[in-house]
Amino acid sequence: xxxxxxxxxxxxxxxxxxxxxxxxxxxxxxxxxxxxxxxxxxxxxxxxxxxxxxxxxxxxxxxxxxxxxxxxxxxxxxxxxxxxxxxxxxxxxxxxxxxxxxxxxxxxxxxxxxxxxxxxxxxxxxxxxxxxxxxxxxxxxxxxxxxxxxxxxxxxxxxxxxxxxxxxxxxxxxxxxxxxxxxxxxxxxxxxxxxxxxxxxxxxxxxxxxxxxxxxxxxxxxxxxxxx
Numbered sequence: 001x002x003x004x005x006x007x008x009x010x011x012x013x014x015x016x017x018x019x020x021x022x023x024x025x026x027x028x029x030x031x032x033x034x035x036x037x038x039x040x041x042x043x044x045x046x047x048x049x050x051x052x053x054x055x056x057x058x059x060x061x062x063x064x065x066x067x068x069x070x071x072x073x074x075x076x077x078x079x080x081x082x083x084x085x086x087x088x089x090x091x092x093x094x095x096x097x098x099x100x101x102x103x104x105x106x107x108x109x110x111x112x113x114x115x116x117x118x119x120x121x122x123x124x125x126x127x128x129x130x131x132x133x134x135x136x137x138x139x140x141x142x143x144x145x146x147x148x149x150x151x152x153x154x155x156x157x158x159x160x161x162x163x164x165x166x167x168x169x170x171x172x173x174x175x176x177x178x179x180x181x182x183x184x185x186x187x188x189x190x191x192x193x194x195x196x197x198x199x200x201x202x203x204x205x206x207x208x209x210x211x212x213x214x215x216x217x218x219x220x221x222x223x224x225x226x227x228x
Contacts (some may be wrong), residue, residue, distance in 0.1 A: 012190050019047060019057035027066055028140050028171055030179045039074035080173035082226055085180050088170045089215045095163050096211050097204075099154050104204035112153045117200050119150045124192025134184035140171050146192055150199075174218065177225035187221060189214045 023043070026032045040126045044054045047197045060076050103112045127142035147167050151160040181187060191210055198207040 015049060016053040016056045016060070019043070019049070019054055020060050021048070021168040023061060024055065024066060024168065027077055028168070028175055029137055030175050034077050034079040034176055036077045037070075037074055042074075045130055057202055064165050066172060078172070080169070082223060085170065085222055086172065086219065089219050091166055092163075092170065092210075093212065093215055095151075095159070095166070097160060097208050099151055099159070099163075100199065100207040100211075102154055103199055103203040104207075110198065111155055114200065116153055117196055119123045120146060121155070121196040122191055123149060127192045128190040131188035131190035132185065134188065136175070136178060136184055136188070140175075143169070143192075144168065149173075150196075174222050177222050180225055180228060189218065 040051050040055045044051045062069050068078050123142055123146040127139055127146050130139035148164045151163045195207055195210050
């Protein structure tokens with residue numbers, strides 16, 4: 001029956017996304033390290049599910065640049081270089097510059113209402129608290145939500161999805177280096193609220209200056225840690 005088939009498809013799709021999200025979190029938490037190999041069977045047994053949604057989830061993560069697929073060998077967590085991170089930083093800057101200028105020029109058209117910005121700011125407050133506490137896992141979660149919601153205000157889902165993927169890849173690249181620091185308090189960016197305040201004032205230049213300083217500090221920190 002059409003209804004039964006549709007329900008099964010939705011259930012499988014949901015499971016596929018749940019597995020992809022769980023594995024992404026494992027990578028960002030550093031529990032799946034760059035270069036680590038695993039198979040569809042191993043992941044299916046770990047989560048107690050069939051191979052089909054696992055394979056689909058792993059293919060999705062490969063398409064997002066988080067995994068590499070090796071024929072007859074399964075999957076490997078992708079290894080990013082410092083050159084990759086520099087490229088990500090540059091790409092992030094170009095995207096945010098366009099978003100900020102668009103929001104500042106016509107906030108109403110881009111749904112950047114005071115209420116919407118207040119919602120984004122609450123995510124920023126949580127991210128800032130996690131950064132101040134040096135809690136990397138919590139920070140990554142709130143930081144990704146903060147940037148996803150902020151970029152969504154621009155009203156272009158293609159841009160928002162691309163930027164979210166870029167943010168995930170950036171964290172994936174930085175995490176192995178940040179894990180080398182015993183106490184991350186004072187090292188993690190916590191300027192989310194200041195950024196929202198600049199956008200609320202429709203000051204695109206101030207917003208981009210904040211992000212430019214953030215990007216420079218992040219790159220300097222990762223480069224310094226990579227030398228250890």
